[in-house]
Amino acid sequence: MSTLDSILKETRSFAPSDEFRRKATISGMEAYNALCEQADDHYLSFWGDLARELITWKKPFSRVLDDSQAPFFKWFEDGVLNASYNCLDRHLAANANKIAIIFEADDGDVTRITYAELHRRVCQFANGLKSLGVKKGDRVVVYMPMGIEAVVAMQACARIGAIHSVVFGGFSAGAVRDRIQDAGASVVITANEGMRGGKNVPLKPTVDEALALEGAESVKHVVVYQRTNGGANWTDGRDVWWHKLIEGQSETCEPEWMNAEDPLFILYTSGSTGKPKGIQHSTAGYLLGAMNSFRWVFDYKPNDVYWCTADVGWITGHSYVCYGPLANAATQVIFEGVPTYPDAGRFWRMIEQHKVSIFYTAPTAIRSLIKLGADLPKQYDLSSLRVLGTVGEPINPEAWIWYYETVGGGRCPIVDTWWQTETGSAMIAPLPGAVPTKPGSCTLPLPGIIADIVDESGAQVEPGRGGFLVIKKPFPSLVRTIWNDPDRFKKTYFPDEFDGKYYLAGDSAHRDESGYFWIMGRIDDVLNVSGHRLGTMEIESALVANPLVAEAAVVGKPHEVKGEAVVAFVVLKGPRPQGDAAKTVAAELKNWVAHEIGKIAQPDDIRFGENLPKTRSGKIMRRLLRSIAKGEEITQDVSTLENPQILAQLQQPL
Numbered sequence: 001m002s003t004l005d006s007i008l009k010e011t012r013s014f015a016p017s018d019e020f021r022r023k024a025t026i027s028g029m030e031a032y033n034a035l036c037e038q039a040d041d042h043y044l045s046f047w048g049d050l051a052r053e054l055i056t057w058k059k060p061f062s063r064v065l066d067d068s069q070a071p072f073f074k075w076f077e078d079g080v081l082n083a084s085y086n087c088l089d090r091h092l093a094a095n096a097n098k099i100a101i102i103f104e105a106d107d108g109d110v111t112r113i114t115y116a117e118l119h120r121r122v123c124q125f126a127n128g129l130k131s132l133g134v135k136k137g138d139r140v141v142v143y144m145p146m147g148i149e150a151v152v153a154m155q156a157c158a159r160i161g162a163i164h165s166v167v168f169g170g171f172s173a174g175a176v177r178d179r180i181q182d183a184g185a186s187v188v189i190t191a192n193e194g195m196r197g198g199k200n201v202p203l204k205p206t207v208d209e210a211l212a213l214e215g216a217e218s219v220k221h222v223v224v225y226q227r228t229n230g231g232a233n234w235t236d237g238r239d240v241w242w243h244k245l246i247e248g249q250s251e252t253c254e255p256e257w258m259n260a261e262d263p264l265f266i267l268y269t270s271g272s273t274g275k276p277k278g279i280q281h282s283t284a285g286y287l288l289g290a291m292n293s294f295r296w297v298f299d300y301k302p303n304d305v306y307w308c309t310a311d312v313g314w315i316t317g318h319s320y321v322c323y324g325p326l327a328n329a330a331t332q333v334i335f336e337g338v339p340t341y342p343d344a345g346r347f348w349r350m351i352e353q354h355k356v357s358i359f360y361t362a363p364t365a366i367r368s369l370i371k372l373g374a375d376l377p378k379q380y381d382l383s384s385l386r387v388l389g390t391v392g393e394p395i396n397p398e399a400w401i402w403y404y405e406t407v408g409g410g411r412c413p414i415v416d417t418w419w420q421t422e423t424g425s426a427m428i429a430p431l432p433g434a435v436p437t438k439p440g441s442c443t444l445p446l447p448g449i450i451a452d453i454v455d456e457s458g459a460q461v462e463p464g465r466g467g468f469l470v471i472k473k474p475f476p477s478l479v480r481t482i483w484n485d486p487d488r489f490k491k492t493y494f495p496d497e498f499d500g501k502y503y504l505a506g507d508s509a510h511r512d513e514s515g516y517f518w519i520m521g522r523i524d525d526v527l528n529v530s531g532h533r534l535g536t537m538e539i540e541s542a543l544v545a546n547p548l549v550a551e552a553a554v555v556g557k558p559h560e561v562k563g564e565a566v567v568a569f570v571v572l573k574g575p576r577p578q579g580d581a582a583k584t585v586a587a588e589l590k591n592w593v594a595h596e597i598g599k600i601a602q603p604d605d606i607r608f609g610e611n612l613p614k615t616r617s618g619k620i621m622r623r624l625l626r627s628i629a630k631g632e633e634i635t636q637d638v639s640t641l642e643n644p645q646i647l648a649q650l651q652q653p654l
């Protein structure tokens with residue numbers, strides 16, 4: 001860890017304007033510090049009070065936290081509620097006619113729906129699911145394009161107590177099958193096709209392919225939303241059109257009253273070993289985290305127009321599209337398409353048109369838009385903006401400054417939000433009316449989040465030194481377990497090294513003299529490609545499943561737009577290919593990975609060797625591979641390497 005000492009020396013700091021601070025819900029550092037102190041001094045009542053204030057309970061809870069089975073924590077356990085009721089029904093008295101969603105389709109078509117309308121659609125669809133026999137505790141896979149129906153599907157599951165597991169629409173049939181199988185899903189909700197960047201993207205065919213694979217037998221029904229005119233292959237008795245399913249269904253649906261700890265959803269994410277982990281979130285704790293952080297981190301006000309560009313296939317699309325904004329009765333934009341279609345001004349035009357005031361996107365999108373048109377934002381009226389956000393990976397200071405000046409006009413605080421699928425809601429992020437920002441730092445933890453940086457022994461490291469990012473106390477929106485694998489949950493997140501007491505995030509970080517957190521990267525074999533987590537093991541397994549491949553090792557290399565790109569070192573079963581033959585095999589393997597996992601996992605670069613660099617005990621020296629991938633000269637000690645001549649082969653680009 002000592003090698004992870006700070007390399008970033010960023011000293012610029014941006015305090016919120018007086019006007020922003022004055023109007024902010026949490027106004028100024030004194031207010032922020034007071035909340036932190038309150039949480040420190042009375043941790044349980046701090047969270048208990050928030051849970052009572054923000055959530056509408058069917059039956060109130062009597063106890064805030066049960067930690068007797070740590071790390072399997074239980075929050076608000078005897079409380080009874082429904083997440084969908086909290087996102088919809090309770091707004092109907094005052095906000096029935098408020099716009100809930102402004103949906104902009106790929107082709108620019110705009111649909112606006114009110115809270116009353118969204119409620120009606122969710123109830124109808126929930127009744128439709130019930131008519132298929134879906135009940136409390138059943139798992140439902142949602143494999144949908146970004147749009148109103150994706151939110152309706154998730155909310156409808158929550159309404160009837162079914163556990164949704166959203167699978168990103170870019171994942172392949174194999175990945176869909178793995179998730180169906182692990183979750184034991186009985187229903188898949190999909191669309192015939194999606195629309196992205198002017199192209200039709202097949203979805204139902206991928207589901208058909210997934211269901212034809214071994215292991216997907218639990219699925220009894222596939223609900224298909226007709227997004228385009230294209231048809232779909234049909235399996236009678238199994239497949240049902242969305243519009244037929246809701247025909248004649250009642251527009252009201254009594255919510256299923258859930259216990260606070262009943263699972264709300266599972267979302268699969270990559271780990272360093274083995275198959276993806278089914279991150280299981282609770283109903284009440286998760287909802288509280290999403291709802292509360294939404295109002296704090298974005299300084300949300302009822303007349304804001306909020307837009308998060310994340311897809312519902314990721315945690316950001318759960319907490320900051322489906323649950324956080326709706327629980328706050330916010331008006332939000334949902335976008336089907338891509339930032340570069342029909343041109344790189346799409347985001348800026350949409351901000352102008354919909355008068356977006358809070359905009360939340362990923363560093364990778366920012367970097368790609370800088371590349372394609374750094375001056376484009378100036379052609380649009382972006383004066384409606386007041387808060388900007390980023391998520392998914394560290395943002396490089398140049399991109400931060402561009403976002404701040406060119407998009408935000410130097411007026412909008414940037415909230416760089418550090419969190420994870422596992423934490424459910426933002427953990428470390430500036431409260432925009434209080435905490436001054438620094439480009440590249442996610443700044444300070446939210447009140448009630450006890451984050452720290454420690455060494456191998458669990459001792460706090462001094463400022464400027466790198467270490468493990470941990471959270472020292474449980475908090476409501478923390479992952480409850482890994483679906484079907486409590487042991488892996490415990491080992492991964494509450495390891496014995498820290499006496500099982502700290503939540504280990506899997507990131508390395510350091511803190512500067514003012515206590516600000518700077519995320520440095522993962523400590524495990526997880527890559528962050530365009531803000532999405534990919535396990536190197538997963539990609540290696542996919543490569544090795546190809547009949548040509550004997551062995552593979554995957555590492556990341558820095559990439560200007562994606563943050564990190566995948567580099568694969570491959571040993572074939574036959575002789576090491578050269579010249580054009582090597583290019584052909586490389587292209588085939590890239591397609592193979594796209595087919596096995598999805599395009600996001602596709603290697604940018606493939607190198608062939610007769611072997612991989614290994615120690616005498618047979619361990620692959622990934623350190624060396626990382627250097628090779630970056631094109632660095634090898635300065636490391638290679639004396640423990642059994643086969644040093646391999647390095648020259650692997651250094652050769654195709």
Ligand code: PRX
Pocket residue numbers: 269315316390391392393394395416417418419420421422442505506507519521522528531532533
């Ligand atoms: O490495 C951190 C990085 O993304 C990881 C979590 O990935 P995922 O579960 O897919 O969730 C992404 C969206 C919340 C973290 O372990 N990460 C996320 N946000 C940031 C970040 N790294 C630096 N700065 C951030 N703001």
